[in-house]
Amino acid sequence: MxxxxxxxxxxxxxxxxxxxxxxxxxxxxxxxxxxxxAIIGGLVGWLENWSLGDSLYFAYVSGLTIGYGDLSPTQPATKLLAVSLGFTGILLTALLGAVAVQALSRCKSDFAARA
Known part of the structure; x- marks a missing residue:
């Protein structure tokens, strides 16, 4: 059945x-x-003498505005790079949110037209 x-x-x-x-x-x-x-995180990590893994971890945790605080830049230049990393993460989040909203509105209108 x-x-x-x-x-x-x-x-x-x-x-x-x-x-x-x-x-x-x-x-x-x-x-x-x-x-x-990844590039900004690598640069921050290189200037702060972090491992590549820690640098990428810092980049994406900070960029996605989670920011656990276990790694933090100590130099003025790396602090400025961390701010730019945050702005890049906001752009990434906004892009994904906009794509999801657009997809939902398209399928919702298609679904309503069929009903």
Whole structure:
């Protein structure tokens, strides 16, 4: 016996399809922001004499505004780089949020048109 999928499941699948399609469009910008974060984090780590792993960890934890505080820059130049890392992380978060909202609005309008 075959049952129809629930409307919520259909909407979820449509959202994921739209999200994936939208991510393909902004992929170069997304990769660029991730690369900028890695480069800035590497530079901060190099100036602070951190390992590469600690540098990348600092870059993404700080860039995503989590900031555990276990690693923190001590020099004025690295503090300034950390601020730019935060701005880059905000751009990354805003881009992902905008893509998700766009995907949801597309699949929602398609779903409403079918109903």
């Amino acid at each position: 075959h049952t129809e999928p629930s409307p919520a499941r259909t909407l979820r699948r449509a959202f994921l399809r739209e999200l994936w399609a939208s991510l393909h469009i902004v992929w170069p910008i997304l990769w660029g922001l991730l690369a900028i974060m």
